[in-house]
Structure formats: C-alpha cells, structure tokens
Amino acid sequence: MESIYLKTLIEAVKTGSLSKAAENLCVSPSAASRRIKFLEDQYGYPLLDRSGPVLKPTQAGSLVFDKAKKLLEIEQELLHGLTEMGNKPRISFCCTPAFGIAYLSSVLKEFMMHNADLNNLKFFFDMPDKVVKGLKEHLFDLAVIEHCACLDLKEVLTFPLPDDEMIFVSAPSLGIESAVADLDILVQQRLYSRNEGCCSKIFLDSNMQNVGRDSQEFKQIIIYDDLHLIIQAVLDGEGIAFISRSVVDKYLDNGSLRVHRVEGFRHNRNRTLVVPHAKQIDTNLMNFIGCIFSAFSLTLPELETTISQPPPPAIF
Structure with missing residues (x-):
C-alpha cells in the first residue's frame, strides 16, 4: 500500500477535516476522500466518524492512525539512510x-533566491521533544x-534566537478591551487549544499554576x-486562544484580533536553533x-563565531 493513503488518514485525524487534510497534502478534497474510502475498504471498517462538525477517528481508525x-x-528513517548513501x-x-x-x-524564499540549484529539501513539523529526538537520530539536519x-x-548544538511571546487573543466581537486582561474575565470564555502534549498547552498550564x-x-x-x-475559530468570535504572537501578528496589525496579557504570567518562551553536534555544516546548510x-534580523557571522564551540548545557 502506498504511504500517501496513510498520510491522508493522519492529516484528516490531526486537522479534523478532509478539506484541510487535502489542502495540506496539495490534493483535491475528493482525492482525499477516495484515499480514506480505499483504506476503509482495505481494512473492512469505517475509520472516521463523520457525524460531527470535526472528523474523529473510530475505534478502528485510532488503531490504524497509531x-x-x-x-x-x-x-523516514529508510529514506534518510538511502539519501546518506547517495551523498547528494x-x-x-x-x-x-x-x-x-x-x-x-520567508526563510525558504530567501534561501531559494541564492540556492535554486538545490532541489532536495525536506520540511517536517513536530513538537519540541520529538524534534530533538529526530535530530539525535539524524533524521533532520537542523531544527x-x-x-x-x-x-x-x-x-x-544550540543557538538562541529571539524569544517567542505567548499571548491570549480574542476577536473584538467578544468585547474584551484591556491589553492587560483580568484572568477572571478570560476564563469565562471558550478556550481553543492544541493537544495536551504541545508546548503551548504546557506553558499555559504552568502559568495558571504559578498564579494559583x-x-x-x-x-x-x-x-x-x-x-x-x-x-479561524478565534477570528469568528467563538472563543480565545493562548498562542504565539508571531503566528497572529497580521491579525493584530489589521485589528481582526486583540492581544491580552495576564499579570503574573510569564509570556515569553525560549526559541532555539538546534543542530546535531556531529553534523558536518556544509555551504548549503550554512546558507539555510x-x-x-x-528572518530575525541577525547576521550569519554571529553564528559562525559560535559554531565550533562545544555544546552548551541544556536549556530550560
């Protein structure tokens, strides 16, 4: 079976939407639907519960998903090994x-302007702990x-980048005016969040505990x-979110969203560039x-003076 069918199921479960899964995989919604149907016919069970507004895996779907x-x-490990053998x-x-x-x-746009001949680029998205694990297993060149x-x-090897600011955001229609918001007002709202294991949820839970x-x-x-x-849910006025400011900057700039901070919260979290310690830094990788x-208005010479130093202690 081609792995793209399984990738489609994974995207459908992660996004809760066949149309969004199709968009992420650059195919039509009908093509994504056909792939799920193929899997359901192959395994003999329905894999997605389509009864609600958000797709959820059935019991069989959860098993196949895992x-x-x-x-x-x-x-991924196999492809990585083959790529290393080819030494391309x-x-x-x-x-x-x-x-x-x-x-x-913006990073990719700038890179391709000067490195258009490099056609073997792979991009992955994951949670911080899994990213670090992948680096140590040499699945990624940098992160x-x-x-x-x-x-x-x-x-x-770790290189600090400017901190990421985590903020509460709401649509103007909710009527939360203050930039420094009363937590008692915020908790009256529906909160949209990522899953329990994601860093933003952990950061929010920690902040809530710190203020009792x-x-x-x-x-x-x-x-x-x-x-x-x-x-989109927050833009539609359905609730609030505790989210990276960099993700919603354009909506804050045009007034579609409002920013709220909470007294006693730590709103900044570390952002770090990470490279495997034994990784050979070639010209293409250095350019990337x-x-x-x-992207953060920092210059490469600052990195070059640090690249040969021993790895710093773990960042907390």
Missing part, C-alpha cells in the same frame, strides 16, 4: 508549527523549536491539532542557517 505513524517514521546535497529541516506558519515561507520545559540538549489557578477553569476547552483551525537568522 500504527500508520509508526510505519511512516520507519519510512540536501537539507532536512524540522520545526514547530508556530515557527513554520510565521517564518518558514528550530520553541520550548518551555526541560529538554535534553546535551548531544546537540487551573486551566480547567475556562468555560470550555476545545482541542484542535491544527493552528489554522484555532485561529543564515536565512533563519536573517
């Missing part, structure tokens, strides 16, 4: 969804992560695994790193 992720991880120039880059949405497009918890970074509160105080918590769906630094 096994599919493992199969695709094995496929390539870049495999992984980042968190927040960085991908806010910066990857950018935003993180707020203790990560084991002893076996990798609990995330369960929010009127309702809606979990989406796709940032686009979260942003330079484009990442350029």
